[in-house]
Amino acid sequence: MNLALWLQRSALRYATRPALLRGAEPVADYAAFWRQASCLAAALQARGVGTGDRVAIFAKNCPEFLIAFYGIWAAGAVAVPINAKLHAKEAAWIIGNSGASLGLCSSALAGVLASAAEVPIVDMESAEFQAMCQGEGLAPVERAEDDLCWLFYTSGTTGRPKGVRITHGMVRAASLAYPVDVDEVSPEDAALYAAPMSHGAGLYAAIHVLRGAAHLVPASGAFDPAEVLELAAGQGQASMFLAPTMVRRLLDAAKAAGDKGSGIKTIVYGGGPMYVSDITEALDWFGPKFVQIYGQGECPMCITALSREEVAGRVQLGSVGRAQSVVELAIKGGAETGEIMVRGAPVMQGYWENPEATEKALQNGWLMTGDVGRLDAEGYLTLVDRSKDLIISGGTNIYPREVEEVLLQHPDIQEVSVIGRPSAEWGEDVVAFVVGRADAAALNAFCLDNMARFKRPKDYVFVPELPKNNYGKVLKTELRKRLS
Ligand code: AMP
Numbered sequence: 001m002n003l004a005l006w007l008q009r010s011a012l013r014y015a016t017r018p019a020l021l022r023g024a025e026p027v028a029d030y031a032a033f034w035r036q037a038s039c040l041a042a043a044l045q046a047r048g049v050g051t052g053d054r055v056a057i058f059a060k061n062c063p064e065f066l067i068a069f070y071g072i073w074a075a076g077a078v079a080v081p082i083n084a085k086l087h088a089k090e091a092a093w094i095i096g097n098s099g100a101s102l103g104l105c106s107s108a109l110a111g112v113l114a115s116a117a118e119v120p121i122v123d124m125e126s127a128e129f130q131a132m133c134q135g136e137g138l139a140p141v142e143r144a145e146d147d148l149c150w151l152f153y154t155s156g157t158t159g160r161p162k163g164v165r166i167t168h169g170m171v172r173a174a175s176l177a178y179p180v181d182v183d184e185v186s187p188e189d190a191a192l193y194a195a196p197m198s199h200g201a202g203l204y205a206a207i208h209v210l211r212g213a214a215h216l217v218p219a220s221g222a223f224d225p226a227e228v229l230e231l232a233a234g235q236g237q238a239s240m241f242l243a244p245t246m247v248r249r250l251l252d253a254a255k256a257a258g259d260k261g262s263g264i265k266t267i268v269y270g271g272g273p274m275y276v277s278d279i280t281e282a283l284d285w286f287g288p289k290f291v292q293i294y295g296q297g298e299c300p301m302c303i304t305a306l307s308r309e310e311v312a313g314r315v316q317l318g319s320v321g322r323a324q325s326v327v328e329l330a331i332k333g334g335a336e337t338g339e340i341m342v343r344g345a346p347v348m349q350g351y352w353e354n355p356e357a358t359e360k361a362l363q364n365g366w367l368m369t370g371d372v373g374r375l376d377a378e379g380y381l382t383l384v385d386r387s388k389d390l391i392i393s394g395g396t397n398i399y400p401r402e403v404e405e406v407l408l409q410h411p412d413i414q415e416v417s418v419i420g421r422p423s424a425e426w427g428e429d430v431v432a433f434v435v436g437r438a439d440a441a442a443l444n445a446f447c448l449d450n451m452a453r454f455k456r457p458k459d460y461v462f463v464p465e466l467p468k469n470n471y472g473k474v475l476k477t478e479l480r481k482r483l484s
Pocket of ligand 1: 154269270271272273274292293294295296297298320369371383386
């Protein structure tokens with residue numbers, strides 16, 4: 001089933017309801033949203049984009065991004081969304097790797113991409129794009145479960161990004177799990193795009209389209225906490241996906257402004273570790289608005305969830321919750337702690353033209369996530385770390401996350417990241433990169449009071465900020481490089 005059918009149906013059912021907004025300004029109701037997307041589909045076909053062909057989208061968040069998604073899908077083609085913060089050369093590499101035949105860009109990026117990539121580029125803010133969204137539309141081209149709709153390029157914390165093959169069936173499964181496991185959606189709600197549409201926030205568009213909710217795109221196209229708070233207040237029932245670092249920034253801005261986030265219905269957080277001290281502070285300030293999810297491009301947004309009630313009740317806050325309805329979850333070898341494996345309808349069938357990586361990731365029908373976790377008797381999964389981040393010191397496993405959780409309880413620490421440094425004596429030593437005012441002696445004493453001696457960092461490196469990728473994930477590979 002082509003995902004674009006959901007938009008075509010919503011155009012009938014919710015024709016005059018607001019669909020797309022740029023800031024507070026309405027851009028299209030559902031009838032207009034579908035009309036533009038279906039015309040774009042026809043225009044893409046007229047330019048030679050055929051079934052299964054790839055079309056790149058390199059843009060900041062904007063309403064046109066959603067028109068592009070649905071136009072590409074309706075045409076039977078495959079969207080290749082690229083994070084707008086990538087360098088034009090990196091974007092061009094993705095375009096080359098995916099074999100995209102056309103790029104749709106925001107104005108600011110169209111010029112730089114045109115000089116780096118060898119495909120025609122259409123500026124989504126131009127009269128040319130507007131014309132493509134007018135005229136005769138077409139009905140969604142027939143697509144099957146296993147047909148591709150999205151090539152999702154991993155954020156690449158190590159090496160070159162890999163293209164996850166996301167199908168219409170995967171997005172449908174992940175979307176239908178959302179109201180069951182994450183949050184109900186009604187036509188009165190709005191999806192607020194605070195995080196990049198090229199990633200999980202974009203994936204959440206589908207269920208909001210099906211339910212006829214509004215799509216609220218900040219005019220800045222980026223994450224500005226003050227703008228998010230103001231937009232949400234104006235709308236009244238906004239839901240958004242935020243990475244943990246964004247929750248922290250939103251909280252700081254809200255506290256500074258004395259704003260309790262009245263217009264925010266739900267904040268879904270995930271994509272990286274949320275420390276217990278941070279989520280507790282966010283709950284104290286904003287109230288029961290939070291749901292956690294754990295997923296990865298290979299099983300988008302859809303491995304586990306920790307419900308609103310659980311988060312609000314401070315139940316298993318250090319965990320990532322329990323398996324979502326549409327997946328099975330297991331630990332490799334049936335152990336209590338080990339590599340997390342997942343299988344089910346939202347799991348990918350492989351990477352784009354990368355059989356070696358596919359073979360590594362998919363074993364006996366399971367996706368090997370590369371994350372290490374602990375599954376308890378009640379089904380709660382606690383992520384301990386990426387398997388490659390595990391520190392082995394003196395033959396004992398040390399999970400950096402555990403050390404980070406403790407250090408973050410120190411009032412003078414803002415951010416911390418713990419890695420292993422090669423050591424002739426111990427195999428690896430624990431080293432903590434710290435943003436904050438505390439000194440090493442005080443931190444050492446604090447660790448002695450709160451954790452096993454062998455887990456204690458041997459060294460502290462004080463830094464003004466931690467290196468992060470475009471999705472706000474700490475780049476441990478970069479920290480390791482600094483140490484060596
Ligand atoms: P990506 O494919 O870019 O979405 O990255 C997925 C990775 O982010 C996962 O494999 C985890 O290592 C991490 N991750 C995602 N969700 C969570 C979460 N709720 N808590 C901790 N780490 C997470």
